[in-house]
Amino acid sequence: MxxxxxxxxxxxxxxxxxxxxxxxxxxxxxxxxxxxxxxxxxxxxxxxxxxxxxxxxxxxxxxxxxxxxxxxxxxxxxxxxxxxxELTDFGVVWHTKRTLYRGREVFAKTYPKPAANSEAPFTSxxxxxxxxxxxxxxxxxxxxxxxxxxxxxxxxxxxxxxxxxxxxxxxxxxxxxxxxxxxxxxxxxxxxxxxxGRSEGFHTTVDIADPDFPQERLFHYHHPALGGRHVMTVPFAGGFQIDVQCAPTDTEAEFSTPQAVRRWLPKVVDGRHLENVLWISSYRFNxxxxxxxxxxxxxxxxxxxxxxxxxxxxxxxxxxxxxxxxxxxxxxxxxxxxxxxxxxxxxxxxxxxxxxxxxxxxxxxxxxxxAHLRPQQWHASARQRAAAALSPVVPRFGTWLENATYGPRTAPKQSGRY
Ligand SMILES: Cc1cc2nc3c(=O)[nH]c(=O)nc-3n(C[C@H](O)[C@H](O)[C@H](O)COP(=O)(O)OP(=O)(O)OC[C@H]3O[C@@H](n4cnc5c(N)ncnc54)[C@H](O)[C@@H]3O)c2cc1C
Incomplete structure (x- = not known):
């Protein structure tokens, strides 16, 4: 042909x-x-x-x-x-991962910076x-x-x-x-x-320009300033993204419009960032x-x-x-x-x-x-609360809270393909 x-x-x-x-x-x-x-x-x-x-x-x-x-x-x-x-020279690698639970740190790890010319673990x-x-x-x-x-x-x-x-x-x-x-x-x-199918609820995502944002990815379970909603901040080249897991009864008008973002964003990051919002979106999980x-x-x-x-x-x-x-x-x-x-x-x-x-x-x-982020049964939530409470003495509970937010790694070793 x-x-x-x-x-x-x-x-x-x-x-x-x-x-x-x-x-x-x-x-x-x-x-x-x-x-x-x-x-x-x-x-x-x-x-x-x-x-x-x-x-x-x-x-x-x-x-x-x-x-x-x-x-x-x-x-x-x-x-x-x-x-x-080219991608890794432009993108960023964060070396610190932190997890908070209701305002208290339960996990923090800073990885050594890879040697010059070594392969990047990822880029953002x-x-x-x-x-x-x-x-x-x-x-x-x-x-x-x-x-x-x-x-x-x-x-x-x-x-x-x-x-x-x-x-x-x-x-x-x-x-x-x-x-x-x-x-x-x-x-x-x-x-x-x-x-x-499609799951209930939605997330709101806001991109903010800030070249000096700390190179740290932060996941906050039940952020006290946002009524116990989960909040994540992720750095990218030139700024960072805030992601809020909204509650089942929330509406997009309350979280995903520019006016709504002006109301809630200063509760989780410095209000000066309102001047540098690049993009706001909400998405549902399919x-x-x-x-x-x-x-x-x-x-x-x-x-x-x-x-x-x-x-x-x-x-x-x-x-x-x-x-x-x-x-x-x-x-x-x-x-x-x-x-x-x-x-x-x-x-x-x-x-x-x-x-x-x-x-x-x-x-x-x-x-x-x-299932971890939106536990449907009381005992799943209780397990997370207990892990947060015990993490200062049993650090692996904090590690579990950190890792469980993105699920198990699935790329088979032999192919390395997700
Ligand atoms: C808020 C949000 C956050 C996300 N975060 C992540 C993340 O952190 N990591 C991750 O891996 N993924 C993430 N994703 C998913 C990621 O954005 C998508 O997986 C990715 O865009 C899919 O790429 P694609 O090329 O398959 O489709 P698309 O990016 O949708 O591209 C499809 C293209 O096809 C074109 N097109 C459509 N119909 C036609 C037609 N009839 N003829 C010709 N052209 C057509 C469109 O214009 C478009 O350019 C996220 C998505 C969202 C919405």
């Missing part, structure tokens, strides 16, 4: 870029997962076209995924050597910044992004895929990586359903997973939030999406070189099975963290 499109109307890229691309892999969505997939595909020598609904200069929403795991940095660096260093930067680095890398590695190009229809057959955009153009390719987010058009077009991660022809592979939605506990959203992206690229490269329909199919089924299993693992870990 050849990429065939009415090129004259495209604001980008140049006509000759497109016509020289034979049988590309199409990536739908230029969020962090689509951009990572494009980098991974280029590193395997495959032609790629990324189709993104938004225009290039569309403002992207706030911090969202701050935390880039070591495993994601390794993957990104395998696709574009030097990219991990706003998702907009991560995407900026990924976009630049895509340009450098020759991954073409078609901005303002919304995919509306998908036609799949055993030999390839056509996608039709809102303005009537058809792009053809060998495979599609659907990285078009939670409301994925591609997933719906190929009839893949999702299972799961836990849904696609029932299959590839279409029956093995031509459309779901990745990132098109395939799974988790609450952000343990930072599994974007990080597991990056793992999907690299695995999908590997599987497509294998399928394209197989020259044998059985092995071709096996490569894609392998992807779908591995990444769905990873999503189930991540979901189970998030459920464990959620």
């Amino acid at each position: 050849f990429l065939s499109t009415a090129l004259g109307t495209r604001p980008n890229p140049k006509d000759e870029d497109v016509v020289t691309q034979e049988n590309p892999v199409l990536v739908v969505g230029a969020g962090p997962v689509g951009l990572s997939a494009a980098i991974a595909l280029r590193s395997l020598g495959l032609p790629v076209a990324v189709l993104e609904a938004d225009p290039e200069d569309q403002a992207r929403p706030g911090s969202r995924a701050l935390f880039v795991h070591r495993e994601s940095l390794r993957l990104l660096d395998s696709g574009a050597p030097g990219l991990a260093a 930067l706003r998702q907009v910044d991560t995407e900026r680095f990924l976009r630049k890398t895509c340009e450098q590695v020759g991954a073409i992004v078609y901005w303002g190009t919304r995919v509306e229809q998908v036609r799949v057959d055993p030999t390839g895929v056509d996608v039709v955009t809102g303005d009537g153009q058809t792009f053809s390719g060998s495979h599609v990586i659907a990285a078009d987010g939670a409301r994925s058009t591609v997933r719906r077009a190929v009839g893949i359903t999702m299972s799961g 836990q849904v997973i696609a029932d299959r991660f590839a279409d029956p022809h093995g031509r459309v592979l779901l990745a990132g939030e098109a395939a799974h939605l988790f609450p952000p506990l343990g930072a599994r959203g974007m990080n597991s999406g990056i793992a999907d992206a690299f695995d999908a690229a590997d599987a497509i490269a294998l399928a394209r070189s197989a020259n044998n329909p059985i092995r071709e199919a096996a490569a894609i089924v392998g992807y779908a099975d591995r990444r769905r299993a990873a999503a189930l693992r991540n979901n189970a870990a998030v459920s464990q963290a959620l």
